[in-house]
Amino acid sequence: MERDPIVLAERALGGHQGAGARLIRMLEEGDEGATEGLRAVLPSAGRAHLLGVTGPPGAGKSTLVDRMAAEYRRRGSRVGIIAVDPSSPFTGGAVLGDRVRMHDHAADPGVFIRSMATRGQLGGLARATFEATTVLDAMGYDVVLIETVGVGQDEVDVADLAHTTVVVSIPGMGDDVQAIKAGILEIADLFVVNKADLPGADRVAKHIGAALHMRAAPIDAWQPPILMTEAERAGGIVDVIDGIDAHRAHLRSSGGLDRKVIRRRERVFHDVLRERAAARALACAPRQGAEILSAMRSGELDPYTAVEALLGVEA
């Protein structure tokens, strides 16, 4: 039961899947030493194309991700997949079932699938999704697909993480607007209308096109294509991968990639800062901290004053 982050990092970089998995596990658990392991793999990261796939429940995201992975494998790429499912808010447990749809890659060592539970995180991702993508990137997976929860919330966080964000919708969701809410519209680099054999698919595509016309011109002048797929029969998948490649080429030539990388770094920085600063503020003066917390709970201090009081405590 190896838990030395440096050893794990070295072995992960050497291609040992179990070591990579354990490192992700420790990062997810917030293990204090795990950051050291992450630091050790960081120099090897930055080569993978990070690909977010988001959309409402029932849109067929898992099947689409499965078929995309198959197409990448056909093209000779090694594929990492992170599939996020919700944790139960009551028990903290989760059933992570996305592997079922990825059955065909289950015995292919060129595909690394990691299921993650949200563990209370909002925004469609799990707690350590950023870290997990970094580990898979460093391990040499050429493309890392991130499938968001798909519970229909505003799952826009994935755009902070991915280089290319694919937004999936399907016909028959009832309310066309629901399927492509404003926030989702803005993060999309590629639209996929899945289950295109169902009636109404053309209408959904048209609706997205019209909505795109109305949005402010994107900063890097990329016009998101709207692609039709029938993921169940692998229909249209080649076009999706070609579209992603085109977006990737565009990012490189337009300088958009740098902007995405900076955005990702900033996001990680702020997330980690928020988490660690809070932990440290609470830990540096345990006794006063507890007093302030209890005064806040009883209403003696309002939450704002309580924070100021805590930050004012001298270590």
Add this chain to the structure above:
Amino acid sequence: MANRKIRVLLAKLGLDSHTVGITVIAGALRDAGMEVIYTGLRQTPDMVVQAAVQEDADVIGISSLSGAQMQHIPKLLDRLRSAEADDKLVVVGGVIPDEDAAELKAAGVDEVFTMGARTEDIATFIRTWWEAERR
């Protein structure tokens, strides 16, 4: 560490497609606060090992109702050993005759739960092992 969770991989090997038991167990372990990775039907031992390694599962649970357990499970144990992943808890549940259960345990299965076992007992068994081995 508040964020440590028991990760359990549940799978069915071969062509056995009876999912009632595994569905109930998956729900019960989730309700016991565990993260359950369900791989679905028609798994080979190699697929289960790869999934268990990639997911860093602490526990592998195999449900067997078709009677083919003696065919698949020793192979699974063998593959786990060659993948250096035999530190995981392996539990088997389903319709398992006593003599098969004894043989499986001798081969390295940690526990066999036959039909009628309480889900609560299964969860407790897993947690007790985890507290001792992984905590």
Add this chain to the structure above:
Amino acid sequence: MTDDSRKRPAPDGTEPADAEATWRRDVLGPALADRGERQDEFVTQQMHWPLKDLYTSRDLDEIGFDPGKDLGFPGEFPYTRGTNPAGYRQDLWTMLQVTGFGTATDSAERWSKMLDQGLNGFIIEYDLPTTNGYDSDHPLAEGEVARAGTAIDTLADMEQALDLPWDKLQHLSSVCNAPQPVNLAMILAALEKRDIDPASFTLQMSNAILIEYTCVGRYIYPPKHGLRIATDCIEYTIRNHANWIPISVVSAQLYAARATPVQELAFGFSIAMEYLDATLARGFEIDEVAPYWSFITGLEMDFFEAIAKLRAYRKIWARLMKERYGAKREESLRLRLMSSPGTTGLTLQQPLNNIARLGIQTLACALGGGAYAITTPLHDEAHALPSEEAVRVGIAVQNIVAHETGVADTIDPLAGSYLLETMTRRMEDEVFAEIEKVDAMGGALAAIEAGYFQKELARSQRARFSEIEDGTRKQIGVNHLVQADEKRSIETFKLGETAERQQLARLARVRADRDDAVVAKTLDRVREAASGDENLVPPILDAVKAYATQGEICDVMREVFGVYHPDSLTSGV
């Protein structure tokens, strides 16, 4: 209290309104004064419907029970009293036994023996590779060949399996859902080879693929293609073998997945209507096809719920056919229902107790009336594969109920029971409400694609298991009267280890002897038919006759239709 009005019937034959109140005050009250009832509440085992202490004619008044409308006469709409006008006074139910083991030769031997023991038909169960559309030499088949049923890879196996005393056989059922057109073609080709007249017996196909997506899991293609394949079989059979039964809605599988009776009926009927609509779209009139629809159900241990369920089955079907589809022929309105004691009521613990359970459930089948066939599972089925002793006991249980109890000697003896009529009505109402819910989702196919049935069943499964775990539902030997150091030394059927080897050898021989060019040509035709909307059975029949294997034929369809892998959203997990 000598002049007690409750003892005197009112002039119209009903009890006076206050008689019950008087009884409660003067008789029941004092009786319960010292000790109350043994439980705080009494509910039915599956629906958890509260049970009153006493049912009277007032309960029937409350639901507006109308014997003419609710019961009718035996063999008349709405068939609550049975579909056969003479009940069991003319013919007893057909006695069947589910079975099938080993290679085709092993099975044929066993089936012949069963026919000699007094059965008039049987159900062929295939092994898992066969029902999943894989050949015996497929990597996933290892260890499963000829284990849970008969192995059929090619026509050669089916020819061997159907080596039977055909003069004794009236009814043959074949359970092979996902590859049903291949299975049908194998049977047709084997009959032709053996020179058996297909009209000389009834072949009943399960062809129940939609149920597989819902709970059993032996699917291959995505649901809509599964439905198309099933419809091809139905259409072909109706047009070519008019006395066969091309579809069984095996709602027994729903029951086995712990569906409540209301779920079982509602989901089962919704699924039946999905097949029916698909078949009508092939250019049939309702009265041409409805008579072919049949159901297979299983019963639970709650005796009255079980009987109410069988009655509700017939009544609801008759109403659906008449009211929704405008069916007119009696054969359309009259439900074909095969029922059996259910395996989920059986326990692994103290397995001999299961013989008592089978007896009681068989009695419920008979009293529920009109089941044209009853199968008995085997008391050791909960443990492992059934033994020969269990087969004998299973047949005996049916004969004991038929000949020793007298329940088959008068038609529908329970009609008019206050409790039973109240329960039947409640079941009918709740089933209709649930069917309407499925209608609103767009029907059974849409409900399956959305995972609705799967999730509802998962909920029932969890509830059922926790009831047994916390003891609110007593199961003898499991959570009540448990034997601490129970030895499970029951005799179980052990499969000869040679079966798999023999099967692989036979398959290799067939592959070596056939003309591969002809096989390839026939498979191309199957591919062509699958890509369009031509009926798949004729091209598959040609492929089977060329000794294409089942796996090869299914693979061609896998290429065209894709393979189905439901995620947790649609699998209920």
